[in-house]
Amino acid sequence: MRRPLQYLALLGYVVFLAFPLVWLLSTALKTSQEMAGLTPTWIPRHPVLSNFADAFGEQDIVGSALRSLAVAVASAVLTVVLALPAAYAMARHRSLVNRFAIGWVLVSQVFPFILIIIPLFMVLRRLDLVNTLPGLTIVHVTFTLPFALWMLQGYVRSVPRELEEAAAVDGAGRIRSLVKVVAPLLAPGVVATLLFAFVSSWNEFLFALVVLKDPGMATLPLTLVKFTGAEGVVRLGPLAAAALLATIPSLVFFAIIQRRLRSGLMAGAVKG
């Protein structure tokens, strides 16, 4: 008796979790004629890919996707470049900074964004960085840094110190042992951190909303939100298609780290 009930409950959960996703996919594959029809249908009668083409045809969407890409790549690279030395130092030497980094990750969860974003906006305005992509990049880097640092130092820790010592015994210099021994073992961790920083920036909405006032500078999330404004039902197809495309980087990241997530290691860490 228990089993069927459990399957029923599981089915309920699957339906609740999946139906919005199915609907998004279905909307992305429908023609505008079908969207305008009186009764919405789950399965498109004539599934088309033209919405994806239309999304690419929108000047706004392509432009803002390119801007998002630029900001996300720059943020990811900068984050890792800045975090890597510090992560190494954190993992190898005990210091106050370890506690500070963890503490800051916690504090930044509790404090509402408004307390940071107003002064930050004033700082960026003074530096003439409001409405610029470098301005947004700086913001994204500072907000991914603490967590990236924490992630990276975990990876450094997993590279046994003995390997470095062995390299030193064999006569390798400090730099040589770092490049030849530590770097290859650290590569997967660096890739994971790059991806994390890339996705955080790519998905980020709030800071972009405040920093990029000029619609001509909008990143992809801003443009997607603007699209839902006044337009009618006809544009929903391309919108759904663009939203799906915008999700791809995130999905790739999660596909790569999902094992780690499920083991609960990073579970509390990536903010929803």
Add this chain to the structure above:
Amino acid sequence: MTLTAERTRTPPARRTPRTGRQGRETLILMLPALVPVLVFSVGPLLYGVFLAFTDARSGRNAETSFVGLANFGDLLTDGDFWASFRIGMIWAVSVTVLQFAASLGLALLLNENLRFRAFARVLVLVPWAMPPVVIGLMWRLVYHPNAGILNSVLTDLGLLSHDVDWLNDFSVALPAVIVVGVWTGMPQTTVVLLAGLQGVPKELYEAGHMDGASTWRRFWNITLPQLRPVIVTITSLDFVWNINQFGLVYVLTQGGPGGQTRLPMLFAYEEAFRYGFFGYAATLGVAIVIVVLAVLGVYLWRQMREVG
């Protein structure tokens, strides 16, 4: 057994004696990461708290002066703030509680040896992997009054006689938004609870089984107490994240209709970046911090007392 455990417990002797040189090296390695965090987030945060006690405005050359607690006085008599605060509390408490209940149920199911479990475990991660903006857009498509699937399904099931404009209706907008909040936050909570469940020692259940404890009793007397630390942690975090929520609800309703879903952070955002009252918006932020700390304080204190 005890011996080996003892041996591994003893901390390894420090291999490199701490020297001035090493300290300097650490500092140099840390500096590139520390400077931006200090300049662009620790500093601004402190300045943000300070702004709460000033009449700062958005203008480039606006004069700012210290006004003490005047903003807090204004806040306490501001009807719009109280409305927003009430909505924020309803939102944060109901999303946190519903999210927890739903996630605990799902985690218990996923911990059973059911078929399709692997599929469900992957599916549960998907909402987590989606950008908040896309989640908001997706649910707008679901809730769409004419082209949305929800009205059509509910009508087919005979539960609805006319189409509802979910996100623009005064009475259903907040519940509709809460459902999206639960959907969005479920993955994280489920994953954390599932990891907690897998950490409960099997021996406890075996002992419970031998004593003839029913499923319900085993859940109540073994699972829940064992999970307690995990539950307290994740519900606290969920509450903090929910009360500070902005993006999701901004995309769904922008705080409408008529302010029915205007969470405190949407209110603060409008005060700061639409009307230009930087000082007042910062005061709102400080007020929310105080509320969060008070709520968490009482919650954690009660939990500790029950354990102790």
